[in-house]
Every structure is written in structure tokens, then in C-alpha cells.
Amino acid sequence: MSFFLTPILIAFILVLLGWIFKNEHPGKKTDDQSKTKPEYQPWVDEDLKDSAEDHQTEDVDEFRESEENLEHIPFSSPRFPEHEMIKRSQEFYELLNQRRSVRFISDEPIPRQVIDNIIKTAGTAPSGAHTEPWSFVVVQDAEVKHKIRVIIEDEEEVNYKKRMGDRWVNDLKKLRTNWIKEYLDTAPFLILIFKKIYGITSSGRKKTHYYNEISVSIACGILLAALQNAGLVTVTTTPLNCGPRLRTLLDRPANEKLLVLLPVGYPRKDATVPNLKRKPLEEIMVLV
Ligand SMILES: Cc1cc2nc3c(=O)[nH]c(=O)nc-3n(C[C@H](O)[C@H](O)[C@H](O)COP(=O)(O)O)c2cc1C
Helix, strand or coil: CHHHHCHHHHHHHHHHHHHHHHHHCCCCCCHHHHHHCCCCCCCCCHHHCCCHHHHCCCCHHHHHHHHHCCCCCCCCCCCCCHHHHHHHHHHHHHHHHCCCECCCECCCCCCHHHHHHHHHHHCCCCCHHHCCCEEEEEECCHHHHHHHHHHHHHHHHHHHHHHCHHHHHHHHHCCCCCCCCCHHHHCCEEEEEEEECEEECCCCCEEECCCHHHHHHHHHHHHHHHHHHCCCEECCECCCCCHHHHHHHCCCCCCEEEEEEEEEECECCCCCCCCCCCCCHHHHCCCC
């Protein structure tokens, strides 16, 4: 009997029990493992994920050289008396507080010059290491606009009916949106904003574009403000899973990925918007 209680046998039984338990629960993961398991997120655009292959090292010498030789120049900016600053900031807030996403856009033409100025304004955005990782593709051709509409409606119908699930469709109900996007035909201009996930140096090597999505998103915000300032409307859209087809249609290079599409124009006379309320300052600002 004492044979059965030897420490070696007890250790053997414990190892055996551990092995049996592991094999009975092959799918069970430790806490750490389950934390790292990516949650299924159908609203995350596969095309927008920067693959490891896209992050090859830049031509370091060339980059350093251009940075080292950069001249630094004196800087000054306009300075306003305090009362003027308060007035200007209040007025700018009031202007931007009137901005709404408008999904009913008139086909009334708008001057090209305004679009040029708006894109120039967006191009003033800061960018990681001044890489300016953006392309603004402005579409005015009716046939190309219609092709864009066909691609987007095609994908969006699948998004609404199959890909996204009930929670997403429910969250959008209040906006009364669906996969029909008439504004893609009617808006006089469509602006498609691509992020350049890497640059190409003069020697043809890939150059890292640090924080390219943040940089392009900031440029988009400035562009929205510029549209509002000019009295135009848009709706920010992120056409899910349409990137590769739109990139091909518009003949964009492989390093450009579609981030945002903005139809631009005047609102239709019968345009409506959901009666949304914005959070008050106390809810969005933390003063430490
Ligand atoms: C990143 C982003 C993606 C959006 N995508 C869409 C979209 O695909 N379709 C749409 O109709 N509106 C889209 N919107 C617009 C939002 O629904 C809208 O901004 C929000 O409801 C608040 O309304 P407001 O813009 O009038 O303040 C998007 C907005 C953002 C910032």
C-alpha cells in the first residue's frame, strides 16, 4: 500500500490529471490569451489596416540629409487683444456649431475655385514628421460619380443586410440612413480622401509615414471647417470595404487607402437632419 503513496507516484498522478484536463478543454484560454484575442468588428475596414509589409524601413540617410539641411526661419503670428480673442473664438464656435451632416445635397453647381481653396486649407494640417500623407481626389465627372455610387451601394447593401448585424443597423436607425446614396450622383463634387500609408523616396524606397491616419484625420477636420466657412454642406462617410474598388476606379497607387468620402454642395431645399443634441462643455471638458 505504501508503494501507492510514494511522492513519485503522486507527482505522476498530478501530471496525468493535468494532461487529461488540458485535452478535455482544448479551446479554453488563459485570461491573458483571451484578452489579446481580437474581437470580431465588422465595421473595421480590412483595407485600412496597415499590414506589416507596408512598414518597411525608409531610406534613412536620405531622410536625415533632407532634415539636417532644413533652414529655420523666424516666426510670428497675429496677436489679438483679449476681448477680440473671446469674440473671435465665440464666433468661430457659433459657425461650426451650425455644421450638420447633410444627406440631401442639391445638384446646383459651386465654383471650382472654392473647392481648390478648401483643399489648400486641408493641406495646411500638421502631419507626423511633415510627411503630408494625403491625397484629395476631387470628382466632378458625372459618369465617374455614378460609378462610385454603384460600387458604394453594392457594398453598403451587403453591409446593412449581412455583414454588420442587428446592433449596427439599430444604432443607425435614428439617422434614417440606408444603402441608397443619391447624393453621390447629385453633389457637384465628391472629395475622396486617401491616406498614404508610406511614401516613396527619390531613390524609389519606401519611406515611413508616421501616424498617417491621425494626420489625415486632422486634415479632414480642417476641411470640414473650411466647407462650413464657405457655406457648403457634406456628410462624412467611410465607405466600408469599398477602398480597393474605388482605388482601382480612380487609378490610385497601392500606398493610398481610402479614409473618407465627402459629397460636397448646397443642401437641397427640402433637406432635413436628425434633431441631435451635442454634449455640453461640462461633459466633454476636464479641467485639471
Ligand atoms: C468617422 C465618421 C464616419 C461616418 N460615417 C457615416 C456614414 O458612412 N454615413 C452617414 O450617413 N454618416 C456618417 N457619419 C456622420 C455621422 O452620422 C454624424 O456626424 C453624426 O450623426 C453627428 O451628426 P452631425 O454631423 O450632424 O453633427 C460619419 C461620421 C464620422 C465622424
